[in-house]
Amino acid sequence: MVDTQSSYDDRNIPIDRVGIRGLRYPITVLDKKNNYQNTTATINMYANLPHHFRGTHMSRFVEVFNEHYKDIQMKGFISMLKDVKLALEAESAFIEIEFPYFIEKSAPVTGQKSYMEYKCKYIGQTKGNHADFWVSIEVPVNTVCPCSKEISDYGAHNQRGMVRLTVKLGPFFWIEDLIELVENSASAGIFSLLKREDEKFITEHGYDNPRFVEDVAREVVLRVENFSDFPWFKVEAENMESIHNHNAYACIERCIKENAHGPK
Numbered sequence: 001m002v003d004t005q006s007s008y009d010d011r012n013i014p015i016d017r018v019g020i021r022g023l024r025y026p027i028t029v030l031d032k033k034n035n036y037q038n039t040t041a042t043i044n045m046y047a048n049l050p051h052h053f054r055g056t057h058m059s060r061f062v063e064v065f066n067e068h069y070k071d072i073q074m075k076g077f078i079s080m081l082k083d084v085k086l087a088l089e090a091e092s093a094f095i096e097i098e099f100p101y102f103i104e105k106s107a108p109v110t111g112q113k114s115y116m117e118y119k120c121k122y123i124g125q126t127k128g129n130h131a132d133f134w135v136s137i138e139v140p141v142n143t144v145c146p147c148s149k150e151i152s153d154y155g156a157h158n159q160r161g162m163v164r165l166t167v168k169l170g171p172f173f174w175i176e177d178l179i180e181l182v183e184n185s186a187s188a189g190i191f192s193l194l195k196r197e198d199e200k201f202i203t204e205h206g207y208d209n210p211r212f213v214e215d216v217a218r219e220v221v222l223r224v225e226n227f228s229d230f231p232w233f234k235v236e237a238e239n240m241e242s243i244h245n246h247n248a249y250a251c252i253e254r255c256i257k258e259n260a261h262g263p264k
């Protein structure tokens, strides 16, 4: 059969990244409590393409992913990147997978159990012999406005915020521990199921711990630095303001190891 993709291209233009986007696939990831968790990922996979080839071989990306989907973790991710390079005869490869990760939480007073969803991303890229791997988590939190508390005769406005923490590895860590760290940096955590006793506790706990978006970002930085030796990390905190028609946003990027950087 004719292989059009492998035919010669005379435009002399190499392609930085070419591949597949938005593939949905079942995956299995590590779970601190249950060892493994089955979930569904949305996947982007790319490789470079030298100037002389007409096209890449799209089917090979899926072939490679199909070899790895049952055990997606850091070590395997790096070897999946290498497998992409090998399969595509490329010099560089990039893989990004996004998946919902579920953690069973207990309500603070009644202890009622429910699952919370956290959006996670694994991102890896390799060029030559060098490989980088990042993990990104999105943690919904509750924030009570310190200004509103100070100036109001009654109550204080509060809202749901979203904290995105992206870390470059680094030593192994559990996603659950990073999520807990982020929740402890806000006024309160968010739950899927709360009874009235829990609601009273969360409301009062939040009121006692008011946080600007800047406070949340700074508290996460302090806790991450105490938690592990990530070569690079970035915190983004965003509050879906309840009394404004805009969001409040703060971002802190920390480069601990020289030349370490975020995903590009």
Ligand SMILES: Nc1nc2c(ncn2[C@@H]2O[C@H](COP(=O)(O)OP(=O)(O)OP(=O)(O)O)[C@@H](O)[C@H]2O)c(=O)[nH]1
Residues within 6 Å of the ligand: 003, 005, 055, 056, 057, 058, 059, 060
């Ligand atoms: N490169 C490229 N392939 C595309 C595109 N759109 C669809 N395809 C299809 O992707 C399919 C898979 O390509 P390949 O991986 O080269 O398939 P194959 O030749 O059977 O696999 P190998 O023998 O491993 O090369 C082909 O049928 C292409 O037509 C595109 O925009 N670019």
